[in-house]
Amino acid sequence: MANSGSTNTIDQLLGHSSGPSNPVTDRDLTRARSSAYIVHGNFNKLAGMCDDISTTGLVVVAADADLTDVENEVYRRVHNYVSSLYSYNEQIRQILNKRLNQHIGKDYFLPARNNKAAPEYVRRGTFLWGLRNDFQHGDYWCLSVKFERSTDxxxxxxxxxxxxxxxxxxxxxxxxxxxxxxxxPDSDQKYPLPYIGDFHRNLFSEFESAFESWCSQNRA
Known part of the structure; x- marks a missing residue:
């Protein structure tokens, strides 16, 4: 996947700026937009637990909240977000495969360790894909919720x-x-909530816009 020289993330992902080979349909866009809507909704629910998810990422709960309940709710909302992000990426990948004369495998969204030319969206998203994959084993051992401080x-x-x-x-x-x-870096991954906050508000939103722009080049 060579660098296309384009500023559009989809072009960068594909390695060229030729646009869709076959017309993108209304159904394609509806699928993509519906999937993105679910990602945004799950992000908002996750962000709603935090003081500011993009900076400190501290989860705020009532002083009498049970820790086990807090843990389970945080894990549930993180799981919902990364799972919906995975589904969105798969929807986009399927549409690309339908509308291009080239095969777009999972490797486009999961770049190799030494692939530093891949778009930041897929490079940073690789960690979140990994969390979703790990969760599929049925546990959340790689995550822990720890008390930070309290007020009245x-x-x-x-x-x-x-x-x-x-x-x-x-x-x-x-x-x-x-x-x-x-x-x-490990320092970013150590705190998954700010990582997700930055990813979603910057990279996901930009990718969503880039896909819409890419589709507009050849509409049915």
Missing amino acids: DRNFYHLYFRKRDFEATPKGDLDESGDYLSHA
Whole structure:
């Protein structure tokens, strides 16, 4: 996947700026927009638990909230977000495969460890894909919710990522579990909520716009 020289993330992903080979249909766009709507909704629910998800990422709950309930709710909302993001990417990949004369495999969205030319959206998204993959094994051992501080009526918790307990199955262009972690520093991955906040508000929204722009070049 060579760099296309374009500023459009879809062009960068594909390695060319030729646009769709076949017309993009209204149904294609409806599928993509519906999937994106679900991602946005799950993000808003996750962000709603936090003081500011993009900066501190502290989860704020009532002082008398049970820790187990807090943990389960945080894990549930993170799971919903990364699962819907995975589904969105798969929808986009399917549309690209239908409207291009080239095969778009999972490797386009899961770049190899040494692929630094891939768009930032897929490089940063690789960690989130890995979380979703790890969750599919039925546990959340790589995450932990820990008490940070309290006020008179509220408790604040951080969500932490534990690298040693991460056991995602390699997919796409990835050779081993650790490859999911190769496109972002440990310091970023340590706090998944700010990571998600920055990813969603910047990279996801930009990717969504780039896809719409790409589709507009050849509409049915």
